[in-house]
Amino acid sequence: MSADQITRIRDFSRAVAVEVGALEDSFLDRGRSLGAARVLNAIGIGYKNLSALRSFLQLDSGLLSRLLRGLEDEGLIETTTHPMDRRSRVSSLTEKGKQEFDLYEALSNERAAGILARHKDAPRLLQAMDVVTITLSRKDIVFEEVDYASAPAQHCLTAFADELSTRLNLTFDLKQSGDPELAQMKPPFGTFLVARLQGRPLGCVGVKGSGGPCAEIKRMWIAPSARGLGLARSMMTAAEEAARRLGIQTLRLDTNSTLFEAVSLYQNMGWHQIERFNADPYPDLFFEKHL
Amino acid sequence: MSADQITRIRDFSRAVAVEVGALEDSFLDRGRSLGAARVLNAIGIGYKNLSALRSFLQLDSGLLSRLLRGLEDEGLIETTTHPMDRRSRVSSLTEKGKQEFDLYEALSNERAAGILARHKDAPRLLQAMDVVTITLSRKDIVFEEVDYASAPAQHCLTAFADELSTRLNLTFDLKQSGDPELAQMKPPFGTFLVARLQGRPLGCVGVKGSGGPCAEIKRMWIAPSARGLGLARSMMTAAEEAARRLGIQTLRLDTNSTLFEAVSLYQNMGWHQIERFNADPYPDLFFEKHL
DNA sequence: ACATTTGCCTGACTTTAGTCAGGTAAATGT
């Protein structure tokens, strides 16, 4: 744990504290105490159960109770008992509360836009922020099976195609609507997985089947900001599990030897090299794995 | 100002608030109120003048006064009147206060080390943090004329040599102690500039003269984390000004055509291409500027 | 010279945050 690294972390925290603090301060701009504003916003973003609110905001039961009553007196929230457990209570925004919440959102957006405006000539800032965001909250990344045609899937595929196009100096379009692969990457033949962090798509992988015992891994991609976190490995694992659930016994894939990191990942995960199984010009390495 | 960018800023702020908050919390670990701890630390890092303290910590005059008195009662600080203006007062740490300050520093380092430990398998995190830190606080970057042999200069030159070595697959050593260039890059012949952010060196440039009206720009380098901020331009400007102060009338430099960003910067700043003036194998483009 | 401003202190006050010991009603364990 070098002193230099610690200094860099502390410099970082000092530098962002100012900007991030300004964003937090927007919660004070509407004449309400910070505590009350935080509760209102937590309810607005979906923490309705009081116990969830308490643990999210790290509030004492008594304190939360009082803040809630204050918001109720203002007519911003309503609290009812939980239908399953009548000890528990559930809060929700009233119409007036929603308006107030929207005002807080607008304020926060304004502050964020202010940060952006102050640094709009620093194109690398947002990318670097993404890397930090994703790394710090990578425990929250989830894998979802979605339709190949759904918005998050299309987001990944567009980004993937753009990346391939610039890297190989060719034009790729991986998501034509009439694509015959479309049917092969949804159940019962195959599936399509995306990795998401709080809704934002960070990567994808497709399992393309034909009803038989053999299927193919396609469209494996990780967003640049999410690389270096071992996401590829967990996404491959998730894809293999999904394939197993579909009754698939053997998976194949093609890749290019210049992608050495991917190649060593496959070898590391128990894939073994096989003979060429298609005539595509781009791939020059072929792998297989028995599930 | 796209909604997507605003979302990314807000996600970033949410993600770092947790970690940064934990670092701030270390101020509570020694049984003192947050306000008192912040004042003690602000004095420790150099804010001694009360008016400077007030604006740095955004404290009400009365509040600061009381916090200071509390610290005085603990024997941690001493306050004297300002020698120039006897209305103003200046605080400084006592021996006991210094010890207490060091304990806070140790706690903060510990927390930072904790963050590092939690993410040590994310090699890109620190780099990304550096980009964020430097971009957000780039207004604080200063240029200093230093000796070619000084620590910050050597830091830059080592990094520069390493970068050249890996990029060109050769071995460079730009800072041999017996280097004849050493004398030519200090007054009265030339100079050596480093760009620093709170002490950390971010880039360098040398002006190598021989006493005559003509000098050469050498060793121009910007730390990877500090690129994309226009630092190269301001560093070149600073170098030209320093050269002018030394009585130099013409500057020359050599570069390589693959460094297209540098080349377009030179053209943009009024340099014009000239004939080859040395026999080095690496450069293939030569520029000159009359000051 | 004298009014004004600046820099800081003091006292009196309010608000916010946070803690803790009960208390009630519903759910759960055995």
Next chain:
DNA sequence: ACATTTACCTGACTAAAGTCAGGCAAATGT
């Protein structure tokens, strides 16, 4: 069934943070 636990509320309290008016001494303006 009855003791225990859980989920929340209430009241009483303290500590910390923040506000404001006034005051004093030194500096400054004219």
